Amino acid sequence: TQEHLFFFEWGRGTGIELRGTPPLSHIPSPKALFVQFAEVFPLKLFGYQPDPVNYQTAVGWLELLAGLLLVVGPPVLQDISNFLLTLLMMVAIFTLVSLKESLSTSIPAIVCLGLLLLLDVCQFLAQTKKMVRHSRKKTPSAFKEPWT
Numbered sequence: 001t002q003e004h005l006f007f008f009e010w011g012r013g014t015g016i017e018l019r020g021t022p023p024l025s026h027i028p029s030p031k032a033l034f035v036q037f038a039e040v041f042p043l044k045l046f047g048y049q050p051d052p053v054n055y056q057t058a059v060g061w062l063e064l065l066a067g068l069l070l071v072v073g074p075p076v077l078q079d080i081s082n083f084l085l086t087l088l089m090m091v092a093i094f095t096l097v098s099l100k101e102s103l104s105t106s107i108p109a110i111v112c113l114g115l116l117l118l119l120d121v122c123q124f125l126a127q128t129k130k131m132v133r134h135s136r137k138k139t140p141s142a143f144k145e146p147w148t
Contacts, residue, residue, distance in 0.1 A: 030056065031052065031053070031056070034052040034053070034055055034056040034059075035052045036099055037052070037055065037095050037099075038050050038051070038052040038055050040094075040095055040098035040099055041055070041095070042091060042094055042095075059088065062088060063085070063088065065081075066081035066084045066085045066088075067081070067085065069081040070082060070085065079123075082116055082119060085112070085116055086113060086116045086117065086120070089110075089112050089113035090113065093106055093109045093110060093113065
């Protein structure tokens with residue numbers, strides 16, 4: 001994880017140098033952000049507070065794997081990854097609200113949560129439509145000839 005942070009910081013610094021802009025000292029590093037996130041972790045109410053580095057690693061892997069499964073996985077794994085990402089976005093919004101961050105900081109998590117919920121609703125409607133189609137089977141007519 002330290003190597004990943006080094007490459008992230010190196011990439012951020014290289015990008016700043018190439019653009020010719022001064023470093024943005026008011027933007028905290030990801031490690032510092034996850035220290036704050038760990039302090040307001042929802043399960044802290046029950047006595048569990050994660051290590052910030054492990055928390056950052058777990059969130060990163062969860063986002064990567066669940067996002068990949070959402071795109072290319074079978075339907076069952078897509079449903080599971082949609083649920084996990086929805087839960088993760090809810091925790092992200094809870095964390096940002098607990099830290100009293102501005103609304104603009106929460107917008108990416110809110111948009112992602114909205115898109116995940118929209119995907120879930122669309123899948124539900126598609127399944128419902130498929131079930132309605134299958135239930136409308138043609139029943140044989142009780143009378144072979146029309147009434148006269």
